[in-house]
Amino acid sequence: MIIIFCGSMPKLVIIYGTGSHNTERMAHAIEEGARAEGIETMLKNVNEANMNDLKDADAIAIGSPNYNHAMMPTVQKFLNGLADIKLSGKVGLAFGSYGWSLEATDEINNKLASYGIEMIEDLKIKRMPGDEELEICRSSGSLLACKIKNKEAICAV
Ligand SMILES: Cc1cc2nc3c(=O)[nH]c(=O)nc-3n(C[C@H](O)[C@H](O)[C@H](O)COP(=O)(O)O)c2cc1C
Numbered sequence: 001m002i003i004i005f006c007g008s009m010p011k012l013v014i015i016y017g018t019g020s021h022n023t024e025r026m027a028h029a030i031e032e033g034a035r036a037e038g039i040e041t042m043l044k045n046v047n048e049a050n051m052n053d054l055k056d057a058d059a060i061a062i063g064s065p066n067y068n069h070a071m072m073p074t075v076q077k078f079l080n081g082l083a084d085i086k087l088s089g090k091v092g093l094a095f096g097s098y099g100w101s102l103e104a105t106d107e108i109n110n111k112l113a114s115y116g117i118e119m120i121e122d123l124k125i126k127r128m129p130g131d132e133e134l135e136i137c138r139s140s141g142s143l144l145a146c147k148i149k150n151k152e153a154i155c156a157v
Helices: 022-035 073-084 103-114 131-149
Strands: 011-016 040-045 059-063 091-098 123-126
Touching (some): 022 059, 022 123, 059 073, 059 131, 073 103, 091 131, 123 131
Parallel strands (some): 011 040, 011 059
């Protein structure tokens, strides 16, 4: 008997900007949490990413630190470029490190929601994430993975 496997593994793509690696640390923890659930992941700095990276993603996580009350211009440019591809039906997460205000994650969240992405609760960590904060990031990664693995299931963190 020949069995042909046609399905592909659910995939999370994580794209982030970072100045001093705090948001990057969050990105890696999100990936760890998702991988622990057995899904495929791709993680890229926004400087190496392009919109085609998102085409076969079931979930996307976009991160930026807050600089001058806004997301990084590189992340803003990347997000604006996504208007041309179909993103509705995907699950999303906005994340980022901040010092004293929350504009970047709020803006990412709103932009991705405007593209028809189902957003889970965004992830904002003050300055450098410690062990506890990294665990929270892993939980968000696991939640994204759960949502795309079992589309009908109720996923808890
Ligand atoms: C020039 C500069 C501007 C900043 N502006 C803001 C800001 O407007 N709001 C805020 O919450 N944090 C601000 N921060 C703090 C950063 O968001 C914080 O250090 C964050 O952890 C950086 O994340 P990253 O390591 O991923 O770059 C600023 C930091 C710098 C150096």
